[in-house]
Amino acid sequence: MSEKPEKLIDKKGLRLDGRKIDELRPVKIEVGVLSNADGSAYIEHGKNKILAAVFGPREMHPKHLSLPDRMVLRCRYHMAPFSVQERKSPAPSRREVELSKVIREALEPAVFVEYYPRSGIDIFVEVLQADGGTRCASITAAALAIADAGIPMRDLVVACAAGKIDDKVVLDLMDTEDKVGVADVPVAFMPNLNAVTLLQMDGILTPDEFESAVNLAIEGCKKIYALQKEALKTKYMNTKEEVEE
């Protein structure tokens, strides 16, 4: 176990990894990385390394799970055994079951589910390395995988957390800040629709701090949104090149 640091923000206002209070960790996104999935994306957000893949729209098995008027989304968020400090059993933990649900519910508002009645899509998220904020990075990647599968969406969904460490509201907590900090507020957002599709909170915040945290997280979301669109464009350009060759 690593020791708990006394201070998470130094005198210059910088955090353990040198970031400013409202600064994101480096984010790297790639779309269309897996050949068998209908859509896929890979994200590195800080030291998080996450793969997302989408299969479908396809027939549901078992059939009785399908719905006559809409497409069903299923989602599995899963951590690789080697993604964390202590080896994680591959069997899904209660935390993974809950996160699978909230991630699905964060993505669902973006999808035109009524276009594909009686069918379903499966969204698989694999956390290859975890560094705090995996649910947010998972949503960012999964939304791109859905788009990459050619499924019509109202908007991309992008996610980022804000939180409180020491006595400050800060953007995008990394692992140690998440564990030692005061509060964590993950937010998923559809920028074009001004819609929050995931909101959770752990810890203690005053109402004002909470409002600041939500706003800061949304600012972070908007920055990552630009990277999402960039990654989609890159994929599209490459595909176009391949076709034109």
Place this chain on the structure above:
Amino acid sequence: MSEKPEKLIDKKGLRLDGRKIDELRPVKIEVGVLSNADGSAYIEHGKNKILAAVFGPREMHPKHLSLPDRMVLRCRYHMAPFSVQERKSPAPSRREVELSKVIREALEPAVFVEYYPRSGIDIFVEVLQADGGTRCASITAAALAIADAGIPMRDLVVACAAGKIDDKVVLDLMDTEDKVGVADVPVAFMPNLNAVTLLQMDGILTPDEFESAVNLAIEGCKKIYALQKEALKTKYMNTKEEVEE
């Protein structure tokens, strides 16, 4: 762990809780206690607190379990984690699986299963607090829940145990008597048909003691039967009042 008492019957012939040898614990029954179930009942038998609910008759899932010429009964006897001294895991134990089976088989002779071919009912029993004799109290409550669901029955089923403590055959063992005593004989009975639908025995009894125990248990059943019918009548009166208002 509580210490084992040396004597379960005192010089006056009274038991640890002051009861006489052939005396029942206090029994309180209420019918129609849950709004979502098709039928339900609640029983307090001594310190046992048990809820029973019935759903159906309804289509069976999976369908291949249904029968062309009769209704299928399913039963789940389950103990709440906080119902016993040491917390019980919510996963069904082997004991709970066995009791689910014998309770189902104790109720089945009372139900006109041939009236509802291709359908099924689910009987759910939840022991909220256990005090010895839960299977008997469960049957007493479950039979009422079936009746409350409007399912035609040959008779109610009522259950009560007799047993041997110290050197006497006694009625209705409570927790300590069950654990420290010599033998326990739970009996379920349909009084109008003179039919024993559950019979188990643990411990050692001579043939004569066994016969006395069965007869004593049946006497106990008959007393509780009166309370069962009272509870049904109360439910019916209340419903009637509601309708007439």
Place this chain on the structure above:
Amino acid sequence: MSEKPEKLIDKKGLRLDGRKIDELRPVKIEVGVLSNADGSAYIEHGKNKILAAVFGPREMHPKHLSLPDRMVLRCRYHMAPFSVQERKSPAPSRREVELSKVIREALEPAVFVEYYPRSGIDIFVEVLQADGGTRCASITAAALAIADAGIPMRDLVVACAAGKIDDKVVLDLMDTEDKVGVADVPVAFMPNLNAVTLLQMDGILTPDEFESAVNLAIEGCKKIYALQKEALKTKYMNTKEEVEE
């Protein structure tokens, strides 16, 4: 735990149980030993005691596992809890899952699966006592159970291991030789077709040693093949007698 012997082959070239290097353990086979199975066989190979039974050809459950153009084979290799030194949990181990697969794949080449489209057979193998080489003895017995069920086969499948103990390549390793020895090479064979249908290896062998081991195992197979055919004939004779009586 028994202690590890220093030498597995003595000066006379004899093994711990007095066998010569290329000598099989005693093998006893009986066909048609279970009345409810469609086909069955019992084998004692050394101290291995193994029952195999076949049910089918019959409809598959669940149906979606069936194939339009062929019969499906399913196989379960399972060890009785009391079959080994330390009690084995009855839940299937990873080893049992793997062996179920390789045994199935060793038997499948012998069966005219195309004769029974949309149907399946279940092959159940129960190891009542284990003594090294259970997978081979299981295959030998299971092939007979398939034949006993009247399912058309290209040839019987027979299996036997060779291996290396001390510095010699030897036939048919028993328990201690398997655990302490250098390498084990189980082989399943269809003699009429010169076809190896199971081949595994543990341990370290030079290419030459490996080739010798495979050839020696095949020699062993051929000897057991004669006993297999004898057992089938005995079953057939008895059945004929019964019919003629």
Place this chain on the structure above:
Amino acid sequence: MSTLVTRVRQRQIGQLIDAGKRLDGRGLGDYREIKVEQGIIERAEGSARVLLGKTEVLVGTKIETGEPFPDTPNEGVQTVNAELVPLASAAFEPGPPDENSIELARIVDRGIRESKAIDTAKLCIEAGKKVFVVFVDVYVLNHDGNLIDASALAAVAALLNTKMPNYEIKDGEVILKAGYTPLPMKSRPITVTLGKIGDKLIVDPWLEEEQIIDARLSIAINDDGNICAIQKGGSGYFTPKQIVEATKIAREKAVELRKKLEW
């Protein structure tokens, strides 16, 4: 109810809410009638039953000894489990916990944990080796909507009702002594759930409302009015403005609900 009747009724519920009204006569910000009974399961170390309209939740607590987590060697352990007992609804099936019961348990757990309601530092018997483990078992007995608030309230009520055995330590063994002490509690978090229908927020949605809300937001509020846990659920969204509005409503309603615990 047939599907057609259901749809007509759902439209009606939606239209009423649009007009600021509810089918059962409540205002948008009103809870159904709430009853809290504490101490009804004598075998449990603590217990409480909450009736929220027809929604009924029973919570029992058990206290056992166990090992602390490696990163908090001086603190007792809190563990919350929720069972959607099949007699509570035709929609609940027996079997291992599904995502709904796991989410419910984790929301209840987080409300208690993040508000530091249990003084876990006082539950340490021997640092790094032996601590008290508090099991909180949420038992949903009748489902008529808003299980989260009913469960969270019943859990805190049961904890406030929980007694710990007195003990002393002899030769590293825990020896129980006569008498009991109340479980040391530091706060009483209240969870308030709001549903969003169109641009309206409603408090305490009941079963039929739950079927038509776009999304829900469950907000745990501490004794001092601070926010200590949030969970958004459902396949819809909230605007940032609605979120701020929801926290305001939650803080007001929490004061109201917390009074039920002072009975």
Place this chain on the structure above:
Amino acid sequence: MSTLVTRVRQRQIGQLIDAGKRLDGRGLGDYREIKVEQGIIERAEGSARVLLGKTEVLVGTKIETGEPFPDTPNEGVQTVNAELVPLASAAFEPGPPDENSIELARIVDRGIRESKAIDTAKLCIEAGKKVFVVFVDVYVLNHDGNLIDASALAAVAALLNTKMPNYEIKDGEVILKAGYTPLPMKSRPITVTLGKIGDKLIVDPWLEEEQIIDARLSIAINDDGNICAIQKGGSGYFTPKQIVEATKIAREKAVELRKKLEW
């Protein structure tokens, strides 16, 4: 067999029994032929195979060391498991134990436990810490009816055949010594199962009879003729008078079956 043939045959079996006869020529109170073989699995600490007509059950025992139960710190542990092995019947499926195999195991267990057949006090190695655990694994190899009696008989036969390792204790560790001692046994309970068809009781119902009986009653009888466990099964009932009659028959048949163990 087609359903029609089955029904005709079932009616025939029923009519015969009504007339005091059985399809296979037995009287109502007769067992099928019984064979008991002990000690056939050398790797097991004890074993026995019972053939009851075509019903075949193999029981193996294993002895290991383990912890005693907290409420019986000075006693060894007995644990019974039953597997309805899929090769025994087309109706048995592989997988975790279902209610039938669990009930079978618990009936066999209760017969042995309640009659105090195993002298568990002699299986204590170190009070409260280490005792011998006796695993009794019931393995049903062919199912032709009345698995309960065959399994119970095979279990007792296997226990009578069980050898315990000699040992001494050095520095709290169990050291195995040469040689074996028989497992200490105090009684030989026999379980007798009766089926009820209409107002008739039959002993040892075989597979086809099991399909038409209203209910069954399994009664464990101790060496001294006392009753030590009972289990009613099936969806029918017994009258109180039938129950008394059944115990009488069971006591008689138990004497007969127990002789199979004296071989």
Place this chain on the structure above:
Amino acid sequence: MSTLVTRVRQRQIGQLIDAGKRLDGRGLGDYREIKVEQGIIERAEGSARVLLGKTEVLVGTKIETGEPFPDTPNEGVQTVNAELVPLASAAFEPGPPDENSIELARIVDRGIRESKAIDTAKLCIEAGKKVFVVFVDVYVLNHDGNLIDASALAAVAALLNTKMPNYEIKDGEVILKAGYTPLPMKSRPITVTLGKIGDKLIVDPWLEEEQIIDARLSIAINDDGNICAIQKGGSGYFTPKQIVEATKIAREKAVELRKKLEW
């Protein structure tokens, strides 16, 4: 792809191989392009990613302390697990490991174990009580055929990349010290899989070839060219002659593949 197209294509693949050619231009004895990247998961004690054509496998290792097996009290423990992650193929479903992932794990495990690749004697902390446990988790990320060779190669690459924490023992407790040591390795086994189509053997079958091969043979070859593990798979057979031929090819290809580890 429609079934008809699939069949036409399969016939084409088969005919080409019969003529000594492959659809993707490879010779029968050629591997697809192989890329090995080591150390890409910083949180893991070791890791490697192997690309075999489009087949992608990630292996991570973790090192923890645990108990040795009773029969090897002085040796560390190696344990291999394989997950056919559902994003790797529409044919993979989430859930507990099926027979394919268990077989894959056991083949990878056997290659490492039987070649004594890990020097387990150096992983003993306290004989009989505490040893290092090496977890090797095989994570299949994209399935385009021949998972066995890709997984086995990635596993060895990850082990070669694995660092062990430095430690000292104080009062029976393991105290971690600064710095790391490479995991002690004694050999680098390479597994080569051959498919049989008719009387032809092909190396490294990809997904579409896997669907038409009669059987496969996976052969693990040690640094010195000896054979250390074999697994036949699939519903077909090999002649004894083909087996000998296969081992020859495997020994040649192993030399080629092992070079990928020396990067």
